[in-house]
Amino acid sequence: MIVKEQPSALKLFLVMQGSVVPQILGKILVFTVLAIVVMALDRHVVALPHVSLTALSVFGIALSLFLGFRNNAAYDRWWEGRRIWGGIVSDTRNLARNCEIFIAEKEDRQDILGSAVAFAHAVRGDLHDTDVTGDIAIWIGDDEAARLGAQKGGAEAALRIIAGKVRALHESDRLSGFGQLAFSETVSALGRHQTGCERLATTPLPFVYSLLVRRTTYLYCVLLPFALVETTGPFVPIFVAVVAYVFFGLQAVTNELEHPFRQGQNGLPLRALCRTIEISVAQALDRPAPPPLSPRNGILG
Template identity: 55%
Template sequence: MIVRDTPSRWQLFLILKGSVVPQILPNIIGAALWALLVLVLDRYVMAMPTISIGAMGVFGLSLSLFLGFRNNAAYDRWWEARKIWGRMVSDVRSLAQELRIFAGKGEDEEFILTRILAFHHLHRAQLRGDEVAQIVRHWVGADAAEQLMRQENGPNAALRDIASRLREMAEDGRIDGFGQRALAERLAAFPAAQAGNERLLTTPLPFVYSLLVWRTTYLYCLLLPFALLDSAGWFEPLVAAVVAYVFFGLAQVTHELEHPFRKQANAVPLSALCRVMEISVCNALGREVPPRLAPVDHVLD
């Protein structure tokens, strides 16, 4: 996720980190060259057919509305992912408080809270393929980490370990029935969040939307030079490049926001959120608190 102050007016045109310009630059250059070719052919070779600028305006308005709709849908996915992880941070803190209330300080508290950190790191790896083996070993030990990572669904295995520990605590009288119920309800929030993230990961926006957006954008940029012949003159390549930047840029932004867990500059910062959870757990256990993750080149991982 990009973290930086509002840039100055000059920086606005120079910033590339977090921008979609590198991805769409070939399209911008191609649109400008196509417009220049149409203009040169019209001026020096043969009269090219023209299209009403009004018709292209209606076409452009329709494309803008559709791009705006798809952009809103993609942003909703990104924001939902961020809200789910925000609730997971809150649930970790609540779990730590409830454990202190119902079970008190001790090995049970440490076992459950370190396992819940393992769950989140394994889930982060599940979502975007991060290498988390060393981190999981740090929190639960080498043997337990190996057992968790051998499972097909490592995050769920970590939650099963916690559920088994809660059952042992209840059977041995280390926790009463009310505490067992409260902690079980809190524990149930984590697989629900996992399922929500998996839904976002495996169910992108319908492909037909993407296909229609990209096809229509290319078609509009191919036809636009024929509508600018009588009005833009030699500024036609520049106008075509600006229009391509707007429409292809919106399409690319939508594509990035549609996938909130990918390794990209504008993704949800899963590593930073896991570190926030580690800080909360260390505070609860009285351990040395690790520092918050800082943005690197304005990107928070």
């Protein structure tokens, strides 16, 4: 995720980082060249058929609506992903506070909170398709970490460990029934967040939208020079380039935000959020806390 401040007006058109221009430059160029060719043919070779701009504008309104819809849906997914991870942070802290409220012995808290950190890393590991055994090991020991890392579904296993520990504490009279109930609720909340991540990661926006929107965008950009050639003169290629930038650019943004958990410039900073959790848990256990992650080149990972 990019966390730098907005560039000033002067730098605005030079900024490439965070910009979608590099991704869509090919398309912009293709349509600009097409526009130049259409203009040249029409002026110097043979009068091409023209499209009415008003007609195209009806089409443009429809296209704007589709792009707008897809953009809203993708942004909602991105923000929901962030809210879910905010929930993981929040409910891990609630778990730590419930330990403080219901469990007298500090050692008893350690297993529960270590597994909670492992849970967060395991969710991240699943989403980023990466091995998190190393990150987990310092919290729950190498053996346990290897066991969690070995199986698909390490996040669920981590919550199961917490659940088992809660029962054991209750059976040995170190946790009351009230505490058991409170832990049951917090662990359920963590499980809900994990399933929410799974939902976003495995359910893309309906495929058909992409086809509809992308095909329409291409058709629009192909027809555009024929509509502009009559009235816009030498501005035709500039205009086509700008429109291609706007429409393909929005599409590229949408494609990224649609998958909030993919690694990339606009992906959510899951590593940094896991670190936030580690810091909170370390403080709750009176351990030295690791430093928060800082952005590298303006990007928080």
